[in-house]
Amino acid sequence: MTTPFTITVRYFASIREAVGMGQETVQTGATTLGALRDELIARGEPWATCLSRGRAVRVALDQTMAHDATPLAAGAEAAFFPPVTGG
Template sequence: MEILYFAWVRERIGIPKETVESSAVTVADLVEELKSREERYEAAFADLGALRVALDQELADFDAPLEGVREVAFFPPMTGG
């Protein structure tokens, strides 16, 4: 699946996107897999309360299943003005 990183998540990880093979069942499982890779992922996913996730361009929760998902995007919450 393709993983996209936006805003400070991208800055902490150092790349805008990557393709990964994963055995994760949920988004939370995927996050744990990513955090175990390197310190930069640990820093990016340290506070899940400060992150939002979209699966195939639809907002989702971290307990959402990944079966059939092609794209996962992580980004900070948007604020309006």
């Protein structure tokens, strides 16, 4: 088991609207971005719906696009946002 550490989680666009905040400080034991997403989903609503595995959600770590297997460390900034379309 990993010792919990603190990170910043940022939410953008429709995800920010759903969770009602733009960012929060989170204590987590997650070792990857995917595990962090699962922890947030486990909180229940509204995270369960807007971050669900059936939804297309992009993720970044320290302002760089990343994927579920990207390692997470203390002091990191994780960001979740829906895919962006233009037109």
